[in-house]
Amino acid sequence: MHHLLRTFVLLMLAGLLAACASTTSSTSPDAATDATTNAGDPAPSAEPQDKDLPKASLDADTLYNLLLGEIASRRGQIDLAATLLGKVAQDTRDPRVAERAALAGLYARRFSEALESARLWVELRPKSVEARMTLGAILLELERAAEARAHFDAILKLAPSDQLDHAYMRTVSVLARHAKRNAALEIMESLTQQHPRSPVAQFALSHLAVRSGELDKGLSAINRALALKSDWEEAALFKARILVSQKDLVRAEKFYESFLASHPDSVTMRINYARHLIDLKHWDQARAQFERVVRSSPADPEAVYALGLLSMQTGRNADAEKYLRQAVEMRPDNHTARLYLGQLAENSKRYEEAGQWYQSVSHGDSYLESQARYAVMLAKQGKIDQARAHLHKVPAEGEKQRVQLLLAEEQILRDAKRHAEAFELLTAALGRMPQNNELRYARALTAEKLGHLKVAETDLKDVLKRDPKHAHALNALGYTLADRTNRYAEAKDYLDRALALRPDDPFILDSMGWLMFRLGKNDEAVRYLRQALTKRSDAEIAAHLGEVLWVTGRRDEAKEIWNKALRETPDNDALLDVIKKFKP
Template sequence: MKFKYLLLAPAALVAAGCAQLSPKEAVQPVVEPERAERSPVLPNVNLTNPLLFQYLVSEVAGQRGDMGLATEGMLDLAKTTRDPRLAKRATEMALQSRREAPALEAATLWQQIDPDEAQARQAVAAILLNSGRLQEAKPHLEKLLAGEGDKVGGALLHLNQMLSRQKDKPATLALVQELAAPYLNRAEAHFTIAYAAWSAGQDELALREIREASQLRSGWEAAVLFQGQLLQRTSISETLEFYRSLLGEYPKMQDVRLAYARLLVSDRQYVEARAQFEKLLNDLPGNPEVSLSVGLLAMQLKDYDAAEKHLKQALAGQYRDEAMVRMYLGQLFDERERYDEAADWYGSVGRGEQYVPAQIRRAAMLAKQGKLSEARQYLRQIPVLNNQQRVQVVVAEAHLLRDAKAYDEAFELLGKALEKLPNYPDLLYDHAMAAEKLGKIDVLEQDLRKLIQIKPDYAHAYNALGYTLADRTERLDEARQLIEKALELAPDDFFIMDSLGWVHYRMGQLDKAEDTLRRAYTGQHDAEIAAHLGEVLWARGKREEAEKIWRDALKENPGHETLLNVINKFIPAK
């Protein structure tokens, strides 16, 4: 069962911190199409004292925060005068006060008074959409699109923004298909349909539409990135080949190269990923984000000189999170066993979000040098600002004790902390893990069930409880249900997938166990997953493959306790 670590490994940072944009973000920023200035036709109304007085009363009421009175007065003025400027102002006031009915009434009046004003029609459409009245909004949207002429492409993309908050995604997709139907000779129409299809969970339709968009407008990077993200849901290898082929045709597509490099990191192809990042660095010299990515990949490949160079370049280029770069420079020198320099870098992290994690790393470095007592003392003198930071420090100390196999002390430390802070998820989780090491399964179950009650979306709590029940008891059906719930909450978590494979194995479902564990190991080459997969393969008579997986995992994780135990169980030392 996996513990959560205090800091992501460098490759994990590249993969997580450089995650691809969602399709929604890939479309952003989409600006509303520019409109030519026009002067509305104004009514022939004399500005009488009563009209002026009512106008001033409405504006003053608005300034004082009484938007109900302000809207009522301004809307009444607009009805009396039929002045589009007053109808517009009444619409603004009603929207500001979030009063849907008067906002729609004012906007409708504005649109009736000035039927050629696109802003008025757009206001009516937006208000109707905001209340989910899609079909009522449809004729207004159709007229808005028809009025765009050659700029209709931008207006079609703007639909994504207007419709993004709709809860009924299938109905939204149907509306978009109807609105886009007259413009299917334009790439933007297919992009908009693809986005709506993706939002509605219809990936196949989304993929067909985005491919059509790319054919109509070759080299459109936004469409390419969207297509890549859709492909990635089903096949990493197919997505990599798609990016590779496209870059052969369009080598200057920097965003596509960036997406390709990030996906290579996720697929653990670090050497090729580094080559792609270095190409980006040549095209974008001095770019701190790319420098950081290259530095972290070099660090993953243990090319420490190159890692130092690029991380310092990211720092010199004013990377947006300077403290994070300083912490990774500390980790770099820590791995090189240049502890004084590592301590300097950790110490240079200023007060802020990264301060406590950096000091925790510094304490872990002391423990690694055999100075456990000094490391614990260092942790206890870290100034904390709140209970959350206090919990971080306690959990860090417990991890040091766990690594030193001082399980009783870790359990006691976490227990005392829980007496003062009984409802903190991280304390409950780690206390449960310490209990597991001591065989206190009843305490583990009590902690994790309380954690699930406090935080019902905490996937790792369901997983930890399910795995423990599967591994230590015969409550296998209950274990499977807990793990399936965890996987529902975190469907892409390979460690939870490993737990599911393990419970299948314990239930005698060897086919399911092998299939699930292979998928988990493909996604995450972890030593514990390797141990489980090897055991299942051994049970199925595939002993040569099991031994190979164990040996390969042991090369990368020498001394791993779970891995050594399973190897000794099936291949006793002679």
């Protein structure tokens, strides 16, 4: 049988040998080239491929091993391919086979075999950057850093002056993959000394230092790069990233401002600065930056869209509509912009227009939310049955979407004060999806409204059993116990846990303030409640703070807080109830 297979293989070789030996397979060994070059890199300059190829004829065993090695490669048996092609490379001294054997060995992590093939490849192609890059990578894996450095040195010396930058970046891509990061960083530091005036060399060193966790070294290197090339936007962006990684947000902001003052036309830098300001929740400053971007690039749909969102965030609704409309005109498939335009129209009570925007979202990630909002909007107009019927017609795929539609229907019933129906809806849904935390949390809130405190407590504890860090459930349970029972110690335990998870959450701060009031600790209550109202202007928080101030004798201040809240939300039940209680 073996004899027949061997005969068959030899008959095939006549037609396949040239292709096998001179082409590159599309299978796994060539992925090994990722270890030595980037996909987008231009091809390295090649040495002459034919004049020094071996002239000796190939015997049957060599041909057999060559073909089996190629077949193994194509079948993903890379370790076998590395062994067979390595043997052929040594027998034939063909640099093409040595290349394939070295890359196969590197990919298969058979570094000792790969080393022999790579050394042969370098011996036969001493000026090949690709060969030396591969050999350097293998030596690094074998922890022979000094030998690896010699080959990376040679690569830089071989590179023509117009390809030096490319050589540095390719070298750092290899070093970055090495597990021994300190050794790789030492090599890169020595390589940059060959060309101390090269900004790209310093840029490459900075990248490797950051990847190795050496942020200070990375910052020093990128500073040197910018000193050599002050208008280099990519280097400036990387410096800003380092400063943010160091949590030095003040320096990062100052650097952005300084660079943009010197290079006001740097659009990419300005966009990144705006995003940095968004991360800091400096909405007005971020909006100002995007305004400048839009003035310089009015046809940029992403910048126009971002400006629309920031205008909406900062309460500039007229500007938000203008920019979001432009964003839709530029990119009609921007369904999220359509959703926001619907919200803006709805908030202005332009319900017909809002409905048109919501209904124009026919698919995509915003589809379900748009349909849910359309239904809630119908309910606001008193069309509750129509709203629920609309939700029932919306197709849902999977539990997540079904829950989203159920919660929208529950909100419609809750806003209409039809709490008993909302409770029945959620109870029926939990019969089908008993483990769903969103539904159980929603039912707990509805149960509390109906005075079913045992159900509310049981549901919230059930949520916390599955998700002990559910901050909203911790807050709801703590507040319910503080407001509706005298189990204050338990309430404080839940609220302490909630605050530990979300120390700046205004609703949790409000709950803690209300608990302090119930405990008679009025000064602490005012402190928590003021902090909550500062973070979010909310009618119920204002109702609580006003009540505490009223009972402690600061009635003018209480009236001022209530009146401001009334102007913003004149129909809030909690606010109206507390005002009626103290100002009948």
